Amino acid sequence: MNKKLLVAAIAVATAAVSSSAFAATKLGSATQKGSLLIFPRVEALNPTGNFFGATSDTLIQITNDSSKPVDLKCYWATTEGNPYNALGGNAANNPGAAAARILIRENHAQDFGFTVTKNQPVSFWAGDIGNTGFFSFLTTNVKVPQFSFFQDGTSSNAGELKCWAVNAKSNGEIHHNHLTGKATIVSFADNQNAAQGQAHEYNAMAFQAHYWGDKKKQYEPNSINYTGKALPTPFRLDLDGKEYDQCASALVGQFIPTYHPVALGVNRTQVSVANCHEDLRQDWDAHITKLTYKIWNANExxxxxxxxxxGAWYESDLGVAFPHFQYKTLKTDTAYFRATPTASKLCNQGSQKAAMETDIEVSSVVGVQVNDIGGAYQSSSNLVNLGSGTTYTTEAVGKGQILWSDIDTEFGKK
Incomplete structure (x- = not known):
């Protein structure tokens, strides 16, 4: 190939790569900064106020690396019920599963807010035990309402946290792609999730905001030059690749099959998934989706x-829920899965032979995976996000939208 042809070939290839890169929708990521942070798993077991009665807590850390302060609006949230973990299995006529399909339409949330000054890292515990006992030396600089006790009088030991940048009046979202976050889950005593002394952590999923209003300047839509700009739809975060990065259309994780014969005790693969289509208003609507799993062993x-x-939040011990995640089925030392949100009549509250109920849809999701081998070794990681428009996503692009209200929230470090 002569030099002119080589240069032409490189130019064509470069143009193709550039065109493909710009055409692709950007996904939220655990390795970037953003204006919205999602923590798919928060745990505070037995938050009684008594250290000896509590077994775990979650330390949340958030950093603002901007030279400007920012207000954050946050929600603790959880959802009741997992239909196919109900007693009796996932048969459509199983009374336990039918009751659980009703429960996943029950969401609980607690809102709060605080200010993060310029270049400041902040931290706070989800429960009430982190600043007692062994961790009494660790000073946190933000006080927030305790996770687990929600405003509707209900309580739960696990759920999610969502936080995003808002204006000073807390009546609209702003462009502030300077936020990162991390969650550290600590077990203070043996419990159903881990042995005493175990700790594991993961990065918050960060979604960058995009700003398209200033057509006179040639900044990229997510340029830091737009920091502080109001986003166009107050009280609605669109995770569609236009207002915020797109949320995932499918999730991937790798695991050691449950009941592996050489594992110390029983190893577990637990996933926690946050729905990116969530209504956090007082008069909320449920958004139900079905996670369809496909698993591959090491022999393909x-x-x-x-x-x-x-519903809005979900957690499952996959090896207990499904034989396909167990060693007796897979027969290899490692395997991986893909979880794809789908719309299915199996999620109906009543008969699965009836028409699909209106609150069932294809949602977009994010999640984390906790691996536990006999309670002796524990780790967590973010599930890999897959985007839309690929060969494995036969469903429509999952809906990603967070709705919230303008109920006054007192901001500040208390």
Whole structure:
């Protein structure tokens, strides 16, 4: 190939790559900064106010690396019920599963807010035990309402946290792609999730805001030059790749099959998934989707038929819920899965033979995976986000939208 042809080929290839890169929708990521942070798993077991009665807590850390302060609006949230973990399995006529399909439409949330000054890292515990006992030396600089006790009088031991940048009046979202976050889950005593002394952490999923209003300047839509600009839809965060980065259309994780014969005790693979289509208003609407799992072992053999319905937040011990995640089925030391949100009549509250109920849809999701081998070794990681428009996403692009209200929130470090 002569020099002119080589240069032409490089130019064509470069143009193709550039065109593809700009055409692709940007996904939220655990390795970037953003204006919205989602923590898919928060745990505070037995938050009684008594250190000896409590077994775990979650330390939340958030950093603002901007030279400007910012107000954050946050929500603790959880959802009741997992249909196919109900007693009796996932049969459509199982009374336990039917009751659980109703429960996943029950959401609980607690809102709060605080200010993060310029270049400041802040931290706070989800429960009430982190600043007692062994961790009494660790000073946190933000006080927030305790996770687990929600305003509607209910309580829960696990759920999610969502935080995003808002204006000083807390009546609209702003462009502030300077936020990062991390969650550290600590076990103070043996419990159903981990042995005493275990701790693991993961990065918050960060979504960058995009600003398209200033057509006179040639900044990129997510340029820091737009920091502080109001976003166009107050009280509604669109995770569609236009206002904020797109939320994932499918999730991937790798695991050691449950009941592996050489594992110390029983190893577990637990996933916690946050729905990116969530209504956090007082008069909220439920948004139900079904996670359809496909599993591959190390010999490239695939297994299907595992699925669970979820509401705003979901958690499952996959090896307990499905034989396809167990060693007796997979017969290899490692395997991986893909979880794809779908719309299915199996999520109906009543008969699965009836028409699909109106609150069932294809949602976009983010999640984390906790791996536990006999309670002796524990780790967590972010599930890998897959975008839309690929060969494995046969469903429509999942809906990603967070709705919230303008109920006054007192901001500040208390």
């Amino acid at each position: 053999v695939s297994y299907t038929g595992a699925h669970e319905c979820m």
